[in-house]
Amino acid sequence: MSATAAETRPGDLAGEVRAVALRARAAASELALAAPERKSKALAAMAAAIRAAKAEILAANARDMAGASGLAPALRDRLALDAARIEAMAKGLDEIAAMPDPVGRSLGEWTRPNGLRIVRLSVPLGVVAVIYESRPNVTADAGALCLRAGNAAILRGGSESVQSSGAILAALRRGLREAGLPEDAIQRVPVQDRAAVGHLLALDDLIDVVIPRGGRALIERVAAESRIPVIKHLDGNCHTYVDGAATLEMARRIVVNAKMRRTGICGATETLLVDRRVAKTHLPPILADLAAAGCELRGDAATQALDPRVKPASDGDWDTEYLDAIIAVKQVEGVEEAIRHINRHGSHHTEAIVTEDQAAADRFLAAIDAGIVIHNSSTQFADGGEFGMGAEIGISTGKLHARGPVGAEQLTSYKYVVRGSGQVRP
Amino acid sequence: MSATAAETRPGDLAGEVRAVALRARAAASELALAAPERKSKALAAMAAAIRAAKAEILAANARDMAGASGLAPALRDRLALDAARIEAMAKGLDEIAAMPDPVGRSLGEWTRPNGLRIVRLSVPLGVVAVIYESRPNVTADAGALCLRAGNAAILRGGSESVQSSGAILAALRRGLREAGLPEDAIQRVPVQDRAAVGHLLALDDLIDVVIPRGGRALIERVAAESRIPVIKHLDGNCHTYVDGAATLEMARRIVVNAKMRRTGICGATETLLVDRRVAKTHLPPILADLAAAGCELRGDAATQALDPRVKPASDGDWDTEYLDAIIAVKQVEGVEEAIRHINRHGSHHTEAIVTEDQAAADRFLAAIDAGIVIHNSSTQFADGGEFGMGAEIGISTGKLHARGPVGAEQLTSYKYVVRGSGQVRP
Numbered sequence: 001m002s003a004t005a006a007e008t009r010p011g012d013l014a015g016e017v018r019a020v021a022l023r024a025r026a027a028a029s030e031l032a033l034a035a036p037e038r039k040s041k042a043l044a045a046m047a048a049a050i051r052a053a054k055a056e057i058l059a060a061n062a063r064d065m066a067g068a069s070g071l072a073p074a075l076r077d078r079l080a081l082d083a084a085r086i087e088a089m090a091k092g093l094d095e096i097a098a099m100p101d102p103v104g105r106s107l108g109e110w111t112r113p114n115g116l117r118i119v120r121l122s123v124p125l126g127v128v129a130v131i132y133e134s135r136p137n138v139t140a141d142a143g144a145l146c147l148r149a150g151n152a153a154i155l156r157g158g159s160e161s162v163q164s165s166g167a168i169l170a171a172l173r174r175g176l177r178e179a180g181l182p183e184d185a186i187q188r189v190p191v192q193d194r195a196a197v198g199h200l201l202a203l204d205d206l207i208d209v210v211i212p213r214g215g216r217a218l219i220e221r222v223a224a225e226s227r228i229p230v231i232k233h234l235d236g237n238c239h240t241y242v243d244g245a246a247t248l249e250m251a252r253r254i255v256v257n258a259k260m261r262r263t264g265i266c267g268a269t270e271t272l273l274v275d276r277r278v279a280k281t282h283l284p285p286i287l288a289d290l291a292a293a294g295c296e297l298r299g300d301a302a303t304q305a306l307d308p309r310v311k312p313a314s315d316g317d318w319d320t321e322y323l324d325a326i327i328a329v330k331q332v333e334g335v336e337e338a339i340r341h342i343n344r345h346g347s348h349h350t351e352a353i354v355t356e357d358q359a360a361a362d363r364f365l366a367a368i369d370a371g372i373v374i375h376n377s378s379t380q381f382a383d384g385g386e387f388g389m390g391a392e393i394g395i396s397t398g399k400l401h402a403r404g405p406v407g408a409e410q411l412t413s414y415k416y417v418v419r420g421s422g423q424v425r426p
Numbered sequence: 427m428s429a430t431a432a433e434t435r436p437g438d439l440a441g442e443v444r445a446v447a448l449r450a451r452a453a454a455s456e457l458a459l460a461a462p463e464r465k466s467k468a469l470a471a472m473a474a475a476i477r478a479a480k481a482e483i484l485a486a487n488a489r490d491m492a493g494a495s496g497l498a499p500a501l502r503d504r505l506a507l508d509a510a511r512i513e514a515m516a517k518g519l520d521e522i523a524a525m526p527d528p529v530g531r532s533l534g535e536w537t538r539p540n541g542l543r544i545v546r547l548s549v550p551l552g553v554v555a556v557i558y559e560s561r562p563n564v565t566a567d568a569g570a571l572c573l574r575a576g577n578a579a580i581l582r583g584g585s586e587s588v589q590s591s592g593a594i595l596a597a598l599r600r601g602l603r604e605a606g607l608p609e610d611a612i613q614r615v616p617v618q619d620r621a622a623v624g625h626l627l628a629l630d631d632l633i634d635v636v637i638p639r640g641g642r643a644l645i646e647r648v649a650a651e652s653r654i655p656v657i658k659h660l661d662g663n664c665h666t667y668v669d670g671a672a673t674l675e676m677a678r679r680i681v682v683n684a685k686m687r688r689t690g691i692c693g694a695t696e697t698l699l700v701d702r703r704v705a706k707t708h709l710p711p712i713l714a715d716l717a718a719a720g721c722e723l724r725g726d727a728a729t730q731a732l733d734p735r736v737k738p739a740s741d742g743d744w745d746t747e748y749l750d751a752i753i754a755v756k757q758v759e760g761v762e763e764a765i766r767h768i769n770r771h772g773s774h775h776t777e778a779i780v781t782e783d784q785a786a787a788d789r790f791l792a793a794i795d796a797g798i799v800i801h802n803s804s805t806q807f808a809d810g811g812e813f814g815m816g817a818e819i820g821i822s823t824g825k826l827h828a829r830g831p832v833g834a835e836q837l838t839s840y841k842y843v844v845r846g847s848g849q850v851r852p
Contacts, residue, residue, distance in 0.1 A: 029769070033792060112814055116803060125825050126795070208825050229655065229826045250848045257850035343455070365843050366459060369552070377542060377846030386851065387842070388538055399551050399634050399839040400655045401827040413825040416813070417791050420803030422676045424683035425812065 017189050017199040021206040024127045024152040027184040031150045032124050036101035038179060043097035043144055046175030050090040050140065053171040057086055060167035061136065068160045074264075078134045079161055089140045089168070092391055096144045099390045102409040103150045117419040122412045124150030126208040129200055130393065131156045131222060133214035136164035142213075143172050143186040145393050149411035154207065155188040156200065158214075162191045201226040208413075211406070213394050231402055231410075233394035235321040236266030236349040238379045241338040241364065243355030244277035248285065250376065251354045255286050258352065258378040260293040264323050266395055267350050267372075267382030271318060271328045273338045279306065279331050290327060299329035318345045335360045339367045346370060348397050350382035371397060371404035443615050443625040447632040450553045450578040453610040457576045458550050462527035464605060469523035469570055472601030476516040476566065479597040483512055486593035487562065494586045500690075504560045505587055515566045515594070518817055522570045525816045528835040529576045543845045548838045550576030552634040555626055556819065557582045557648060559640035562590035568639075569598050569612040571819050575837035580633065581614040582626065584640075588617045627652040634839075637832070639820050657828055657836075659820035661747040662692030662775040664805045667764040667790065669781030670703035674711065676802065677780045681712050684778065684804040686719040689751050692821055693776050693798075693808030696747055697754045699764045705732070705757050716753060725755035744771045761786045765793045772796060774823050776808035797823060797830035 031039075050057070061081040068079055107120040128151045130142040139155055146153035157165040165188065173183040189196045201210065204227040211231045212222040223230050240258045242251045258269035274283050279302065287297055287307045297303075298313040310329065317328040318341070332338045335353070342351050352374035353364040361375045372382050384392025384405035392405040402410035457465075476483070487507040494505055533546040554577045556568040565581055572579035583591040591614065599609040615622045627636065630653040637657045638648040649656050666684045668677045684695035700709050705728065713723055713733045723729075724739040736755065743754040744767070758764045761779070768777050778800035779790040787801045798808050810818025810831035818831040828836035 029793075029795075032795075110814060112812070116807065116812075118813060224653075227650075229824065231826075253848060253850055261851055361845075367455075369455075369458070370841065372842045372844060374844040375846060377844060377849045378851050380851040381542065381844065381849070386538070386542075387544060388536060398655065400657075403839055404842050413829055415796065416798045416830050418798060418800040418803060418807065419787075420801060422679060423803045423807070424679055425687055425804050425806040 013190065013193055013195055014199045017196055018203060018206070020154060020187050020189050021127065021200070021203045023184040024154050024187060025206050027182040028124065028126045028150075028152040030182050031147070031152060031185055032126075034150065034181060036104070038181065039101065039147055039150070040097045042176050042179035042181045043093050043147060045178040046140075046144065046172045047090040047093035047097065049171040049175040049178070050086065050093065050168065053167060054083065054086050057081060057164065057167040057171070058083070060163035063163045064136075064161055071160065075134055075160075079136065079164070081136060081164060085137065089137050092141060093144050096148050096391055096408070099148060099408060102148065102412050107414055114423050115421060116423055119417045120414050121417050123415050125411055125413050127152045127154065127206060128411060129154040129156070129207050129210045129228070131197060131200075131210065131212045131214070131218065133158040133218065134161050136161040136168060138213060139165045139168045140172065141391050142211075142393055143169070145391055145408050146411060147185055148408040151411055152184065153186045154200065155186065156197060157188070157191060159191050165191070197222075198225060201228060204228045211393055229401075231394070231396050231406060232398045233266070234397045235347040236268070236382070236395070236397075237271070237319065237321045237345065237347040238267060238269050238350045238352075238382070239271045239273055239342050239346060240269045240352045240354065240379060241273040241332075241335070241342070242275060242278065242282055242286070243335060243338075243353055243357060243360050244275035245357035245360060246275075246278065246282065246354040247356060248282050251282055252286055252289055254352070254354050254376070254378050256289045256293055258380055259290060259327050260295055260325065261378070261380045263325050265380065267379050268323065269327070269352070269379045270320065270322055271330065271345070273330055273332050273341060275334055275338075276302070276331045277334070279303070283329070283331075287329070294325050296326040297329060298326065300331060302331045303329045321347070335364055339364060343367070343369050349395065350374065350379045352377065352379045371395065439616065439619055439621055440625045443622055444629060444632070446580060446613050446615050447553065447626070447629045449610040450580050450613060451632050453608040454550065454552045454578040456608050457573070457578060457611055458552075460576065460607060462530070464607065465527065465573055465576070466523045468602050468605035468607045469519050469573060471604040472566075472570060472598045473516040473519035473523065475597040475601040475604070476512065476519065476594065479593060480509065480512050483507060483590065483593040483597070484509070486589035489589045490562075490587055497586065501560055501586075505562065505590070507562060507590060511563065515563050518567055519570050522574050522817055522834070525574060525834060528574065528838050533840055540849050541847060542849055545843045546840050547843050549841050551837055551839050553578045553580065553632060554837060555580040555582065555633050555636045555654070557623060557626075557636065557638045557640070557644065559584040559644060560587050562587040562594060564639060565591045565594045566598065567817050568637075568819055569595070571817055571834050572837060573611055574834040577837055578610065579612045580626065581612065582623060583614065583617060585617050591617070623648075624651060627654060630654045637819055655827075657820070657822050657832060658824045659692070660823045661773040662694070662808070662821070662823075663697070663745065663747045663771065663773040664693060664695050664776045664778075664808070665697045665699055665768050665772060666695045666778045666780065666805060667699040667758075667761070667768070668701060668704065668708055668712070669761060669764075669779055669783060669786050670701035671783035671786060672701075672704065672708065672780040673782060674708050677708055678712055678715055680778070680780050680802070680804050682715045682719055684806055685716060685753050686721055686751065687804070687806045690749050691806065693805050694749065695753070695778070695805045697744060697756065697771070699756050699758050699767060701760055701764075702728070702757045703760070705729070709755070709757075713755070720751050722752040723755065724752065726757060728757045729755045747773070761790055765790060769793070769795050775821065776800065776805045778803065778805045797821065
């Protein structure tokens with residue numbers, strides 16, 4: 001695993017990417033030993049540098065927007081920056097600066113009968129690569145969360161945001177320099193050449209983890225190609241189950257929020273399951289609320305019979321993350337069928353039950369195999385900020401290492417520190 | 427991610443392996459909800475069944491040994507079972523039965539300003555595949571550790587131990603049946619056909635993690651081929667550094683133990699680093715101890731000058747895990763050079779410093795990038811049992827999810843359980 005010096009020839013993209021990773025490795029060794037206050041200072045300086053560079057960032061963004069005139073409106077909206085979005089980015093950095101440091105915490109301590117003292121101590125992961133798509137603010141969020149956890153970050157954003165991300169990155173690096181931390185703690189690899197990602201994913205001797213953040217195609221490419229461990233954020237095919245013991249008022253409030261508050265986020269409910277016992281009383285007003293909010297309704301035969309606006313759901317609907325104002329509705333025989341349906345069709349992201357029956361709630365919370373399970377609240381709360389974890393870099397649908405929101409704490413590992421007084425093993 | 431019904435045609439190995447995984451998935455759903463006492467009862471019943479099946483297991487092992495007459499003596503020793511080894515296996519199961527259950531623990535609880543109550547709860551990983559080589563006792567250890575953590579296990583042992591492992595597996599399954607847990611909680615895939623491993627590693631929709639336990643070739647094959655996350659146990663190229671402030675008596679005791687107690691385990695020291703300041707006083711007696719214990723000595727020029735038995739070390743020696751009675755010895759300029767050498771050549775497994783200088787020890791423990799760092803004790807303590815974690819399934823040299831000894835606790839994941847009273851997200 002030794003890191004030999006890079007010899008970069010001009011036009012040698014693989015060598016260029018490797019050189020970035022070698023510099024990240026060196027920066028990570030320094031960051032691992034940096035005091036919490038110094039990292040906080042750097043994060044605050046990064047926030048100040050973002051604010052000071054507002055004009056440059058806006059000018060760079062204008063160039064990106066001019067080059068992206070062919071993009072769909074939703075994608076253009078993701079790409080666009082204005083003064084408020086830049087201030088939000090800076091505020092995010094200030095919040096990360098104020099967070100408790102996740103490194104150097106004791107995760108457990110004990111003494112063995114032979115006198116050996118063992119501490120399990122949180123440490124940084126090392127070098128984290130983040131591969132993302134069009135939103136330029138990910139540059140700041142991902143770089144800052146990695147720094148909080150003592151990791152060096154290698155960023156690879158979408159080509160359409162190359163100017164904006166470059167201007168943000170320059171500001172972050174000014175902040176690092178001012179705080180006396182290595183600028184190479186946050187770097188990026190060439191954005192224009194798609195092959196750069198492939199070179200990055202081969203560097204399992206230098207990079208500790210890859211986090212893809214974007215659409216399914218990106219994440220599946222990274223998972224298939226990477227020799228480095230991946231923290232995956234796949235689909236959020238989330239369900240809300242309205243149990244027979246749900247009050248109508250609470251069910252209405254939660255369902256319309258879970259589906260329609262924002263339809264494009266991964267915690268949005270995509271399928272509504274309703275206990276057949278209350279379908280006649282609860283479903284018509286819920287369907288009316290959804291339709292009034294502009295939601296397309298698709299449902300099984302029993303649900304279609306309740307409301308003429310409900311179109312037939314196909315088998316594929318139960319497995320679809322719409323990320324849009326569409327909902328699939330199905331009637332089930334109580335909590336057990338709801339659990340079976342969700343464990344079969346869900347994506348292990350976020351699943352909710354609405355009920356006043358504590359036993360049904362406990363059964364649901366225990367039996368559902370998902371990162372987040374919710375009783376009597378909205379699936380839209382699936383968010384690191386809403387969980388009180390500060391910023392997040394995504395929501396993991398995998399079970400290893402990190403599950404649910406991935407914040408600074410999830411970007412750490414641990415080591416065992418053993419202190420003895422000459423013990424040898426018999 | 428839905429698990430469709432298997433259609434197994436005769437002679438269809440891929441279908442056969444998939445059918446095993448589907449049964450494991452179903453068993454895992456049941457195990458995830460099993461009470462701790464029931465799992466303990468099953469583990470105790472498994473221990474009793476192993477003891478009761480002693481004659482069958484010995485007979486099966488005799489068949490394996492007869493078929494393995496061409497194996498090297500060290501491999502034959504790994505394969506061989508006798509009454510004492512069978513009792514040790516059963517005792518291991520009794521110990522795992524008595525362990526605290528790692529599932530259902532609160533890993534953190536908090537209430538949000540909006541009243542949402544969040545608990546991070548430990549849950550099983552799900553389905554764990556363990557791929558190992560000749561030692562038949564891994565069948566019992568791995569199956570039992572997986573069960574303790576509520577996971578279904580799919581085992582794939584070496585072909586030379588097929589009869590022994592089969593007899594052990596039959597006993598384990600009898601124990602599961604007696605305790606009313608699904609027998610399919612512990613299964614194996616066909617051992618004779620090497621292609622079975624390939625089929626297993628493709629089942630990322632059914633298996634949550636793969637743990638290869640064996641030589642480097644096996645582990646690298648699994649890492650390269652698997653679409654499932656892997657917990658890797660790679661080399662243990664461990665170092666002991668004797669600092670200038672080490673007492674001679676403690677350094678002698680620790681070094682000879684760290685190298686020679688057992689040379690074939692991953693925590694055995696492979697390279698000795700000695701501070702140049704004490705090389706003249708400390709190294710000659712340490713080299714004499716090692717030679718007297720039967721250790722081959724290889725060293726840098728300065729060390730060769732101290733003892734005629736020291737052969738020249740080549741560059742490759744610093745990167746070699748001998749797993750044998752051979753040691754590489756190098757003199758360094760204090761703790762900083764020791765840290766640089768270890769972080770460059772070590773395998774992030776277990777690294778030790780011997781010193782009476784607290785500052786040097788703290789610097790070493792903080793700066794070394796390894797799963798286990800030790801002050802004034804032997805690297806041979808790198809072991810889940812010695813850490814008080816009960817049995818272990820290996821020692822992870824990766825940084826994600828599990829690092830260091832992998833016991834039952836490391837075979838769990840977590841979920842966030844959120845309890846509300848009708849909250850919706852603004």
